[in-house]
Amino acid sequence: MKLLLAALLWLLASLALAGRWTPAEEARALALGNDLRCPVCAGETVSQSTAALARHMLGQIKSQIRSGRSDPQILAYFVARYGRNILLTPPHSGLGLLIWLLPAAALLVGGGLYLRYLRRQDQPDGSAPPEERLAEVDRLIRENSPPELGREHR
Amino acid sequence: MSRRVLRWWPVALATLIVLALAYGLLKPGQSPVTPLVGQTAPAFSLPTLRGGKISLAALHGRPVVVNFWASWCVPCQQETPTLERFAARYGKQAAFLGVTFSDPVADARRFVQQYGISYPVLIDHRSDTAINYGVTGVPETFFINAQGVIVYHAVGPLTAALLRKELARIGVAVRPS
Numbered sequence: 001m002k003l004l005l006a007a008l009l010w011l012l013a014s015l016a017l018a019g020r021w022t023p024a025e026e027a028r029a030l031a032l033g034n035d036l037r038c039p040v041c042a043g044e045t046v047s048q049s050t051a052a053l054a055r056h057m058l059g060q061i062k063s064q065i066r067s068g069r070s071d072p073q074i075l076a077y078f079v080a081r082y083g084r085n086i087l088l089t090p091p092h093s094g095l096g097l098l099i100w101l102l103p104a105a106a107l108l109v110g111g112g113l114y115l116r117y118l119r120r121q122d123q124p125d126g127s128a129p130p131e132e133r134l135a136e137v138d139r140l141i142r143e144n145s146p147p148e149l150g151r152e153h154r
Numbered sequence: 155m156s157r158r159v160l161r162w163w164p165v166a167l168a169t170l171i172v173l174a175l176a177y178g179l180l181k182p183g184q185s186p187v188t189p190l191v192g193q194t195a196p197a198f199s200l201p202t203l204r205g206g207k208i209s210l211a212a213l214h215g216r217p218v219v220v221n222f223w224a225s226w227c228v229p230c231q232q233e234t235p236t237l238e239r240f241a242a243r244y245g246k247q248a249a250f251l252g253v254t255f256s257d258p259v260a261d262a263r264r265f266v267q268q269y270g271i272s273y274p275v276l277i278d279h280r281s282d283t284a285i286n287y288g289v290t291g292v293p294e295t296f297f298i299n300a301q302g303v304i305v306y307h308a309v310g311p312l313t314a315a316l317l318r319k320e321l322a323r324i325g326v327a328v329r330p331s
Contacts, residue, residue, distance in 0.1 A: 039290040052256045053290075056281040081196075081288035083189050113164070
């Protein structure tokens, strides 16, 4: 009788625990939910949103984790239904790759152009006025200055 | 390439980027097209409001119209009389199904009574079917042909003209109005 009672208790306890999510499962579900845009919210992820649909989506993620699906498989499931827009970060392939590379390319090109500009500023480029021209400008200033200024000049 | 052309290319590039961004911001909004169009409709087996269960597999070989709705949704209230009229007229050629979306059963039942809905209404408790169909809100309607392929996904309230057009596309012999 005692043995039967113990077996029954063990069965009940395992059934109760089976419905619970482990901290690891919970963390993985939340991380995946943070990669997905909530389709009925403005600028919120599935994990952040309190909308009923987002809660159900999180539930789906957990169910799929339990059934042994990998992270890419779970994300692919949502992409197949909602399109690529459901992903919060663009994919690292195709057009999505361009979005990742473009800022780096812009930084390199911009940096290069700025360096070139700085080098040019440092180098004498031959456009500086020669001595004779400076002397001529000086003479013209003296000639065209009012008398009192001219005296000061002299 | 001459130096003058080279000097202007950053300006040209910046202009191009600004124009592309402006186009992206100002172009008219497009209704989202589900990637499921052209694909086999996801299977479901759900309880109905009247008791019993209906599965999509059991309807294979018939065109099916799956309408996701909720009693709290105003556009659903607008489209339901039209959908009911078409279901009454073409219910022998195609299966019309309503699927509740984030709606308490009691509210859904009241709605069914109020609008005299004759077609089966299925209860999608945890929105599993809605998520499987990529539903983002209500009303959304899927037109599935006899081969089980989604032919059209309507976002927003249905109109008589749209119903006539899409029912014809899934193989229903639509009579002129």
